[in-house]
Amino acid sequence: MKIRFLLFFFALSFYSYSQNNVLVFQSDFGIKDGAVSAMKGVAMGVSTDIKIFDLTHEIPSYNIWEAAYRLSQTAQYYPAGTVFVSVCDPGVGTSRHSVVLLTKSGHYFVTPDNGTLTLIAEQLGIQEIREIDEVKNRRANSNESYTFHGRDVYAYTGARLASKTITFEEIGAKLPNEVVKIEYQKPLYNNGVVKGGIPILDIQYGNIWTNIDKKTFSNLNLKVGDFVSVQIFNGTKKVYHKKVQLVNTFGQVAVGTEVCYFNSLLNFALAVNQGNFSEKNKIYSGASWSITISK
The missing domain is CATH 2.40.30.90 (Bacterial fluorinating enzyme like)
Structure with missing residues (x-):
């Protein structure tokens, strides 16, 4: 009986954290050009079974705080297993980490760790964080592109994760359960x-x-x-x-x-x-x- 209970608990935990083919995009790109469409195209190139949604692409340019807030405002309403790709990345090309955060609620967030995860980490809790291995998880033949990680790294990795092409463990090395935080006045x-x-x-x-x-x-x-x-x-x-x-x-x-x-x-x-x-x-x-x- 104890073994059955443990197996049931393991299966329940796995189900809670299992990806569900839902991919949600957020960025500060706007929709005047083809940047957002390019990210969606990369995702569909990974799997046409993915269900793609937009959170918003009207984050004010470089406003990491607003990107953090919009995630916390909406992510809780999506089912566990949803993968969010958030790209507000004024530090593209710098030493900031590219990560995937798995929350205790079973949601995944693919983003630069630049403060974007401030509120989500508090609201939904940190289960585990992994750094994206850009050797394995990067769009083919994109190594000479240095300024569009939203397309070449985040959309590609997010789609592979959402479609279960890769497991969370295959994202890359495990990191400490800490994120870059923006200081703000709490109630x-x-x-x-x-x-x-x-x-x-x-x-x-x-x-x-x-x-x-x-x-x-x-x-x-x-x-x-x-x-x-x-x-x-x-x-x-x-x-x-x-x-x-x-x-x-x-x-x-x-x-x-x-x-x-x-x-x-x-x-x-x-x-x-x-x-x-x-x-x-x-x-x-x-x-x-x-x-x-x-x-």
Whole structure:
């Protein structure tokens, strides 16, 4: 009976980490030229059975932080075994490592280890990391190309992994369970004040999305309809200080009114009803931006 249980547990663990033919691409390439299509072509050249999806290719150029955030925003909704290829690589050609991270949730991330994995490592946990062996896992006849690892290394390796052409162990040498991290303000409560970061904008509408979750916010004992004192900083410079009403929906206030609410991720956010909070107040996002909230 004990042997059967161990075999069942092993099989379950293997299933949880087994690739599922799903390959998701993210980059800062945009779609004006053929770069994204070339990566997909390389993947299809490995296997036409792969199911390919786009996370986004509109990461602002060289913005590693936003690449990190978009992965953490979406990866959790894909099934275990999904392979993500994320290419925001301003350091291409330098000594940064090319890696595949297997999370404790059973997801795979193929990317340069340049800070892109900051939030995923925290959110989904690190099961194992391997460095891509570019001798074995590189598109044939691409050795003279030095500036498009997204096509020649990451898309190729990601496709081979997603299609089970190679195993995770065949990626390359095992690395310590550590990734390059971007420092940022984490949500916390202390002495009547909640503090957090502004990792991203709801870019279509200019809303400000923080990383302050409902549980942390609840320490303030505020309710819908109350006014909240909000201060926003870029580094050490204060750029905003107002009292803003907490609402459930924008329709509770007049058009043009600034409000705070909880977004679709159930994190604290700021908006202008039918307006653009970011443009109006010249407030943006990234690891240097922080926010404090009090009664």
